[in-house]
Amino acid sequence: MSEDHHDHKPTGIGRWLFSTNHKDIGTMYLWFSFLMLFIGGGMAMIIRAELYQPGMQLIEPDFFNQMTTLHGLIMVFGVIMPAFVGFANWLVPMMIGAPDMALPRMNNMSFWILPFAFGTLISTLFMEGSAPNFGWTFYAPLSTTYGPASTDYFIFGVHLMGISSIMGSINVIVTILNMRAPGMTLMKMPIFVWTWLITAFLLIAVMPVLAGVVTMMLTDRNFGTSFFEASGGGDPVMFQHVFWFFGHPEVYIMILPSFGIISQIIPTFSRKKLFGYSSMVYATSSIAILSFIVWAHHMYTVGMPLAGELFFMLATMLIAVPTGVKVFNWTATMWRGSLTFETPMMFAIAFIILFTIGGFSGLMMSITPVDFQYHDTYFIVAHFHYVLVTGALFAIFAGAYYWLPKWTGNMYDETLGKIHFWISLVSVNVLFFPMHFLGLAGMPRRIPDYALQFTDFNQMASIGAFVFGGIQLLFLYIVIKCIRGGEKATDRVWEGAEGLEFEQLPSPAPFHSFTEAPEVK
Amino acid sequence: MSTNDGYYIPEPSKWPIIASLTLFVTVFGAVNTIHGTSIGMPVLMIGLISVLAMMYGWFSTVVAESPSYNGQVDVSFRMGMMWFILSEVMFFAAFFGALFYARVLVMPWLGGAGNNAMTHEILWPTFEAVWPVLTNPDNTAFVAPKEAMGAWGLPAINTLLLLTSSVTLTIAHHALRKGERAKLNLWMVITLALGVGFLVLQVIEYMHAYDESMGLTLASGIYGSTFFMLTGFHGFHVTIGGIMIAVMLVRCLKGHFTADNHFAFEAAAWYWHFVDVVWLGLFIFVYIL
Numbered sequence: 132m133s134e135d136h137h138d139h140k141p142t143g144i145g146r147w148l149f150s151t152n153h154k155d156i157g158t159m160y161l162w163f164s165f166l167m168l169f170i171g172g173g174m175a176m177i178i179r180a181e182l183y184q185p186g187m188q189l190i191e192p193d194f195f196n197q198m199t200t201l202h203g204l205i206m207v208f209g210v211i212m213p214a215f216v217g218f219a220n221w222l223v224p225m226m227i228g229a230p231d232m233a234l235p236r237m238n239n240m241s242f243w244i245l246p247f248a249f250g251t252l253i254s255t256l257f258m259e260g261s262a263p264n265f266g267w268t269f270y271a272p273l274s275t276t277y278g279p280a281s282t283d284y285f286i287f288g289v290h291l292m293g294i295s296s297i298m299g300s301i302n303v304i305v306t307i308l309n310m311r312a313p314g315m316t317l318m319k320m321p322i323f324v325w326t327w328l329i330t331a332f333l334l335i336a337v338m339p340v341l342a343g344v345v346t347m348m349l350t351d352r353n354f355g356t357s358f359f360e361a362s363g364g365g366d367p368v369m370f371q372h373v374f375w376f377f378g379h380p381e382v383y384i385m386i387l388p389s390f391g392i393i394s395q396i397i398p399t400f401s402r403k404k405l406f407g408y409s410s411m412v413y414a415t416s417s418i419a420i421l422s423f424i425v426w427a428h429h430m431y432t433v434g435m436p437l438a439g440e441l442f443f444m445l446a447t448m449l450i451a452v453p454t455g456v457k458v459f460n461w462t463a464t465m466w467r468g469s470l471t472f473e474t475p476m477m478f479a480i481a482f483i484i485l486f487t488i489g490g491f492s493g494l495m496m497s498i499t500p501v502d503f504q505y506h507d508t509y510f511i512v513a514h515f516h517y518v519l520v521t522g523a524l525f526a527i528f529a530g531a532y533y534w535l536p537k538w539t540g541n542m543y544d545e546t547l548g549k550i551h552f553w554i555s556l557v558s559v560n561v562l563f564f565p566m567h568f569l570g571l572a573g574m575p576r577r578i579p580d581y582a583l584q585f586t587d588f589n590q591m592a593s594i595g596a597f598v599f600g601g602i603q604l605l606f607l608y609i610v611i612k613c614i615r616g617g618e619k620a621t622d623r624v625w626e627g628a629e630g631l632e633f634e635q636l637p638s639p640a641p642f643h644s645f646t647e648a649p650e651v652k
Numbered sequence: 653m654s655t656n657d658g659y660y661i662p663e664p665s666k667w668p669i670i671a672s673l674t675l676f677v678t679v680f681g682a683v684n685t686i687h688g689t690s691i692g693m694p695v696l697m698i699g700l701i702s703v704l705a706m707m708y709g710w711f712s713t714v715v716a717e718s719p720s721y722n723g724q725v726d727v728s729f730r731m732g733m734m735w736f737i738l739s740e741v742m743f744f745a746a747f748f749g750a751l752f753y754a755r756v757l758v759m760p761w762l763g764g765a766g767n768n769a770m771t772h773e774i775l776w777p778t779f780e781a782v783w784p785v786l787t788n789p790d791n792t793a794f795v796a797p798k799e800a801m802g803a804w805g806l807p808a809i810n811t812l813l814l815l816t817s818s819v820t821l822t823i824a825h826h827a828l829r830k831g832e833r834a835k836l837n838l839w840m841v842i843t844l845a846l847g848v849g850f851l852v853l854q855v856i857e858y859m860h861a862y863d864e865s866m867g868l869t870l871a872s873g874i875y876g877s878t879f880f881m882l883t884g885f886h887g888f889h890v891t892i893g894g895i896m897i898a899v900m901l902v903r904c905l906k907g908h909f910t911a912d913n914h915f916a917f918e919a920a921a922w923y924w925h926f927v928d929v930v931w932l933g934l935f936i937f938v939y940i941l
Contacts, residue, residue: 364759
């Protein structure tokens with residue numbers, strides 16, 4: 132088959148609607164995620180605007196609740212997860228020496244469900260009554276007895292997202308296990324591929340549990356069951372157990388691919404091999420296994436037997452060990468490397484430091500008696516934004532800068548990238564760091580008003596939020612500029628880059644990655 | 653598109669986007685049906701029919717192009733099916749988890765165990781912590797059933813039917829591998845008949861449960877909730893598995909499959925064994941214990 136046939140692309144809208152190409156589908160995932168980032172981000176701006184001053188300023192309390200709910204749902208399911216699936220689509224076939232994903236049609240279906248699912252979710256804002264207003268964790272009975280009518284749309288939206296995620300992760304697992312080039316043994320796979328293999332396993336294991344819990348909600352709301360209704364012999368606390376059995380692995384679903392991205396970037400710009408490759412693999416696996424037995428640390432204050440509180444506290448602390456191994460390995464990779472500081476590396480280093488801060492605040496909250504003070508305050512808001520924004524989102528930025536030249540064939544604008552990095556770095560800390568203090572001082576989360584003494588830190592956070600939100604428009608500009616042109620990227624792109632996608636494929640990468648399996652030594 | 657050293661990449665396909673659209677129409681219809689709007693039921697029906705039509709079309713495409721598949725595609729399909737079944741296992745795990753949590757923890761707590769003495773004394777003094785629950789905490793809001801569903805009537809027969817159907821399916825599979833097509837068709841018919849028999853008996857069981865003399869319904873408290881959710885979703889999966897078996901039977905009759913190339917048949921068989929195993933869990937934890 133001749134070389135030019137490989138680059139034969141379908142044209143027009145059909146190229147996207149009917150695609151069976153991992154790169155096109157990856158691109159759609161990434162743009163979808165980008166769009167959702169601005170929608171969910173806009174909601175965050177509304178929240179921070181309302182919280183700029185104490186007292187009710189701009190919006191009604193019920194609308195505030197809808198904003199916190201939809202902001203969380205969109206950022207978790209619409210931004211972070213699709214972005215990582217986009218990365219997986221683009222990179223996994225290139226990294227393992229495959230022509231495409233193993234099940235290309237199913238791949239396209241997993242993407243195209245998402246616009247319908249999020250269309251459904253966002254349309255609840257315009258429905259009679261209100262949009263879901265019970266927080267992204269949709270605890271019963273807020274979501275069952277007291278949920279608005281639109282909750283049923285939310286439930287089916289979650290079902291659709293779940294179908295999409297399960298199909299997507301089956302595809303990733305099968306691709307990794309079945310499509311590797313000859314010689315690419317499991318322990319030779321790039322860490323990004325490893326982290327996605329484990330992430331996909333977690334998704335297949337817990338997304339069905341999420342489907343189960345929303346189904347029980349649906350029947351409790353509409354068909355008279357009493358799973359979460361004590362008067363019928365059920366228990367609202369049971370909702371939290373089932374939800375967090377999904378929810379805690381979900382947290383790692385959102386961070387493990389970031390670990391993978393960072394583990395690709397740090398060695399490149401340190402010009403050294405990754406320190407402790409196999410320990411990275413084992414650490415990732417340990418984190419995944421532990422993630423199934425720590426869920427109740429989200430619900431220390433709900434009233435559990437003492438033995439339960441102790442078990443979940445100790446199991447949770449155990450997770451700090453493999454995570455510490457990872458942070459150590461990244462640092463050791465940089466140790467005595469010949470470091471350069473291009474934008475991806477800057478984001479990666481910021482990731483290590485800021486994610487670690489988020490990890491430490493998590494460790495603080497793992498201590499049950501201490502958590503009684505922190506629970507449902509701004510401290511937890513600070514914690515999960517450190518791990519999700521300066522963790523997952525920064526890793527997405529880092530990965531985007533790192534692979535954009537390979538994807539587009541053009542270098543991004545380094546100066547603008549640095550500006551994006553520095554302004555993001557400063558503003559995100561202005562935004563989230565004060566929340567630690569607010570939480571320790573006792574400001575509750577999900578409340579549109581607050582006592583006067585919290586004003587200063589809230590104003591700081593709001594200003595940080597507006598700057599951080601605004602600067603992402605620059606990122607949009609950088610990406611578009613890079614796609615449309617710029618200095619041509621070399622095939623290797625980065626001096627220290629390793630891996631099949633840099634060593635064996637041109638920039639931009641051809642439409643189908645490897646039509647003949649490369650030799651992997 | 654098949655590449656020169658054996659990779660198989662399908663051409664662009666309209667089925668995925670059609671599938672997404674039909675799924676959306678279905679759930680949109682479902683919500684509207686639940687909310688009682690006039691368009692609900694028609695939209696739901698259009699959605700369900702179009703989902704079935706989509707599946708017919710998509711699977712037909714795959715069947716038609718399957719001669720050009722290579723061993724790698726076959727392995728991908730096999731792995732995909734196994735992981736899909738794992739996801740189904742976890743779906744049932746959520747409901748089994750709810751059952752265990754309710755029985756092991758919620759019952760004693762509502763009955764006053766641990767530090768819940770006041771919950772029992774003040775809120776639900778008439779509640780008795782026994783399973784199956786025949787007195788709900790609030791017996792006016794949720795009217796408890798008069799009796800529990802026994803294990804050794806219809807459910808035991810159903811266990812027998814389903815277990816037998818797994819055996820007959822395996823006999824059919826062995827026949828297929830030996831190329832004995834008449835035997836294959838016969839045992840497939842028997843398997844399907846056993847599956848349908850199971851569903852018929854389950855409908856009879858449900859009618860019996862909903863009868864006033866028993867009063868076991870979805871709304872009769874946690875016992876009814878877990879009972880119908882678990883057996884209902886299992887019955888739904890038997891229905892899906894039965895459709896798979898029926899399709900395989902039709903394909904057998906049409907002369908599809910060869911002795912060593914019949915992945916679709918095996919996938920349907922795996923699925924059937926999976927619903928069988930789930931039933932064993934149900935029979936033990938929902939009916940017997």
